[in-house]
Amino acid sequence: MHIAEGYLPPVHAAAWGVASAPFVVHGVRALTREVRANPESTLLLGASGAFTFVLSALKLPSVTGSCSHPTGTGLGAILFRPPIMAVLGTITLLFQALLLAHGGLTTLGANAFSMAIVGPWAGYGTYLLFRRFGAPLMVGVFFGAFVADLSTYCVTSVQLAVAFPDPGSGVAGSLAKFGGIFAVTQLPLAVSEGLLTVLVMRLLTQSSKGDLLRLGVLARPEPKRHEEAAA
Amino acid sequence: MSRNAKINTLLLALVAALAVLPLALGLGDHKEEPFTGADGEAETAITEIEPDYEPWFSPLYEPPSGEIESALFSLQAALGAGVLAYYFGLRRGRRQGEERAAARAEGAPSAPDADTDA
Numbered sequence: 001m002h003i004a005e006g007y008l009p010p011v012h013a014a015a016w017g018v019a020s021a022p023f024v025v026h027g028v029r030a031l032t033r034e035v036r037a038n039p040e041s042t043l044l045l046g047a048s049g050a051f052t053f054v055l056s057a058l059k060l061p062s063v064t065g066s067c068s069h070p071t072g073t074g075l076g077a078i079l080f081r082p083p084i085m086a087v088l089g090t091i092t093l094l095f096q097a098l099l100l101a102h103g104g105l106t107t108l109g110a111n112a113f114s115m116a117i118v119g120p121w122a123g124y125g126t127y128l129l130f131r132r133f134g135a136p137l138m139v140g141v142f143f144g145a146f147v148a149d150l151s152t153y154c155v156t157s158v159q160l161a162v163a164f165p166d167p168g169s170g171v172a173g174s175l176a177k178f179g180g181i182f183a184v185t186q187l188p189l190a191v192s193e194g195l196l197t198v199l200v201m202r203l204l205t206q207s208s209k210g211d212l213l214r215l216g217v218l219a220r221p222e223p224k225r226h227e228e229a230a231a
Numbered sequence: 232m233s234r235n236a237k238i239n240t241l242l243l244a245l246v247a248a249l250a251v252l253p254l255a256l257g258l259g260d261h262k263e264e265p266f267t268g269a270d271g272e273a274e275t276a277i278t279e280i281e282p283d284y285e286p287w288f289s290p291l292y293e294p295p296s297g298e299i300e301s302a303l304f305s306l307q308a309a310l311g312a313g314v315l316a317y318y319f320g321l322r323r324g325r326r327q328g329e330e331r332a333a334a335r336a337e338g339a340p341s342a343p344d345a346d347t348d349a
Contacts, residue, residue: 004286006286007286044318046318051315060249066268067268099294100300104290164276178276
């Protein structure tokens with residue numbers, strides 16, 4: 001989903017950079033706070049970052065006959081909330097821009113906006129919505145990751161459509177074109193990402209109940225809450 | 232295999248199926264170069280819309296060949312997978328250690344902290 005280096009006009013590149021910067025700065029603060037308050041979170045934070053590392057290196061074939069990759073941002077957004085994912089996602093993008101010529105420095109702002117900001121927020125919002133209406137944890141996790149992935153590619157399509165409106169049919173025409181390239185390709189990949197995120201969350205519920213309780217992903221059993229209130 | 236392991240295997244199999252089906256069904260056959268990156272297609276689309284557009288910045292470092300590029304992508308995946316494996320390995324080890332400690336404490340009821348389940 002990365003917009004390649006130099007492929008956004010300078011004004012657009014700068015505007016997306018300005019739009020992303022506050023989210024990333026706020027994210028860095030949230031991350032420092034989390035690590036200071038709960039040093040035991042560091043491990044799981046690393047694991048969440050590692051998950052986006054693996055998934056965004058995983059180029060998979062899709063129904064449109066082209067390849068794309070998942071983003072892996074839904075997991076961290078559900079575990080640690082979206083601001084922290086703004087940092088972890090941007091680090092992944094920076095790695096790919098500097099070492100792989102995948103994405104770019106001039107397009108980092110735009111790519112961070114789609115993958116590290118909108119994706120995590122949309123995914124987290126979806127997860128919360130499902131949970132609020134009583135959906136089981138894993139159903140919420142699946143749709144959260146699915147939406148985090150798909151919304152990222154929709155934003156990329158919008159970013160390119162706004163920068164390169166079709167001479168005949170305008171922004172809408174371009175959006176159809178870029179949406180066909182990115183969003184349609186991404187549909188099955190978003191399902192894959194949902195399934196993989198559920199798999200990791202299942203492993204976490206088996207291995208790290210304590211972390212998930214502390215982060216509020218798993219609900220505390222009632223009596224324990226009373227103990228805490230008393231303490 | 233436990234029920235948990237069965238569900239996890241099923242999830243992985245589904246992901247693998249989603250990746251293999253487009254290849255097996257030949258969904259890329261209508262293209263000159265099937266299964267290229269969507270990013271590259273977007274670049275082509277940009278040049279179709281604005282034939283005069285020239286990228287105004289080029290990457291500081293570009294992998295010299297496709298092989299080096301895939302090596303670096305594998306490195307990225309390996310780094311991520313390594314950290315994930317470390318995390319789950321550490322957690323599993325800790326849990327087993329705690330279980331063993333708890334079992335030992337149960338075996339010796341005179342121990343002062345025999346009834347803590349932390």
